[in-house]
Amino acid sequence: MPANEQRQTSELSLSDHLACERTRLAGERTMLAYLRTALGLIAGGCTLLQLFPNQLHMQILSVCLLVVGVALGAIGVERFKTVRAQLRKLMDGSQ
Template identity: 40%
Template sequence: MTEQPPGSVDARFTMAAERTLLAWLRTALGLLAAGVAVLHVVGDFASPVLQTTLGVSLVLLGGASAALGAWRWQRVTRALSDGGPMPGPVGIWVLVGAFVVLAVVFAVAR
């Protein structure tokens, strides 16, 4: 394997970071589609207010997933090039908590 010049990053790591960002964006797109489906396709909901709340929550969670993925990608890219710390898991745990809450509400409300 050849020696990398100082400050350069192995392309495999930057490409892996980009693939991870794309996974975040696919997740965000799925959440946005689910939110739109709850708002405009799903019928016979227990309450129109609950339907709107769940749909909007899914759309907002999709936007948050895209933003968090982009932020993490930027942090990872900077850490790879500058040698700083990698981003922590706090944002991911917040999204996981939101997923669990929405799943419970959706299961109970349906």
């Protein structure tokens, strides 16, 4: 194998490795965005409960915000785990 082809192969390998690393970091940023949004919804729900304790429609809205916030956080973490497992499988298969 000529030296030129060996260098291209190693560069592709490095390129693939860096692409997986960028994808991993993007997955982390996405999970953090999910969690930030979830915490905002939960905080909004708690705030509505504190500010309007005697109004039924505000209590319903705040409970909805709490439920959606918790669900969104769980979805974000689950998605992160799935993408991380797929990346690990891809990286283990290429080595």
